[in-house]
Amino acid sequence: MIELSRITKSFNSGKPNQFTAVDNVSLVINPAQITVFKGPSGSGKTSLLTMIGCMARPTSGRIFLRGVAAAVPFQQEGAESVEITSLPERFLNEIRRSTFGFIFQQFNLVKGISSLENVMLPAYPTGEGRALFRARALNLMEQFSISRLAGQQVELLSGGELQRVAIARALINNPAIIVADEPTAHLDSKLSQEFMEIAGRLKGEGKSVLIASHDPIVFDSPLVDSLIEMRDGAVDASRGRR
């Protein structure tokens, strides 16, 4: 479970162009569910996801991760819970690597190296033996029916194949939480549909899936457990759905 308490994110604090992208957001995200953040452009979806995913710190407020603390080399505030906003950089990185898997709008694959290398990339600095995560990567690629493309450079892949490589990469460190920012923005409706099916499968495996999207295929999908509507950096409680 992820709990956000009065999270605010301001850019350029104290300057005339100060801008509050996320404004006093409190919410609870349940584990093993698909949670979708919906809202107009600029409403703060990406900003919120980066804070949950330990990529950026909020200006104020606290974020608790519960039930994922086992992946963290220390404990805090009783068992099974860790407050991430106050953690030093090193631990944040550690949590980010072990707990979160990211899928980006542009997929953000590294050009010139094979799909297999791309899938393994997040595991390199963990200090795990290469043979282990290589086997895992091949297994993931098999699950997504892209084994055939393992040796292929990513420039040559189609949109749908790129997406599946990106998903496999997000899963390589076996994270409990998948964060996807506009994952379907570059996909046609069939591939978007397919993405939701995969999200459903991951949910079935007990993973939490957080998606920011303004694609109806995503937020209207019956697989979505929780829909959070955002407007001007705040959660629009009246429009959300459980």
Added chain:
Amino acid sequence: MKNVQKAIERHLNILEFTLASLLRRKAKNLSLLAMYLLVVFMLASLQFFVTALKREAAIILDDAPDMVVQRLMAGRQDLVPGSYASEIALIKGVTAVRPRLWGYYYDALNGANYTIMASDDPTAVAERASIGSGIARSRNLAVGDLLPLISYDKNPIMLEIGTIFPSGSDLIAADLIMITPEDFHKLFNFPSGQATDLAVTVHNPKELPTVAAKVASQLPDSRPILKSEIMRTYQSIFDWRGGMTLVILTTSLLSFIIFAWDKATGLSAEERKEIGILKSIGWETSDVLLLKLWEGTVISLTAFLLGVVLAYWHVFFLSAPLFAQALKGWSVIYPRFQLIPVVDAYQLTILFFLTVVPYTTATVIPCWRAATIDPDAAMRY
């Protein structure tokens, strides 16, 4: 223990990715490597060459007498009369004066110049010669064979090979023919009672300059040469020649560094983006810098090691053909060239620090800024 293993795995993994990553920009990295290799090769060749020459000179001079007295006639070296030897022997501090008979013999058969010397050894047998391994090899001679030399009046003198000097003992010995003084006189029609020069031994080396001054004043047409002077001359020739080339090579090294710096600092948008991606998927700043460090190290270390090995081969196996021009000047001193391998660890270390360190730094530093970007930046590509 577990942590150590993890740290090692991390290095290995990142190194692995470094190699895959370098292969992507094959053309760029190979051209960089080739240029780098060339600079290291030239610098290391020169270094090996000069060091080896210095050592050869030291070996040769080691056997040389402390003082040699020549006689000058009209500004040219002339034969020394026997009376000079007895006169010098009377000077205080002189322990021995040894008249030497030596000269050069041109072998038309293979166009080589040999050094011919009369032996001091009283047991030396007439018409028998000791020869250097170089001659034995080029003329295909073994002990007991006959070596015909053509005397001044074009008559052949047959010499039986008594001994062959062991090869590699020193440079001069390779081209040396040692015969009895009688044969020497016969071969060159060398006037008796004269010598090519005199080797003078002095009891106390500190008195050498005083003795030399006395010789010069008592025998005005003589020219005493001290070993220490010869050494200094050699040393300065080597240093000067080496220095000249070094200036040229340093210039090329500098321009290479500027080139490398330019290549490395011009971090492309592509590379910047890549660093952003790595950060976003969980790589830390230190992981990215480690990747870049490996990148720089792999290229510069490969160039350094290959360059040094090639230079070693060039100088010691091929006798430094690239420095043939410089060699011509030296060939007056050394008729033939086969350098004995000698490596100066100190100079190699300097070369290492002049090449590997600046390049690696030039690779890592520009990435520093890119590597410290926030991981969320990749969310907004």
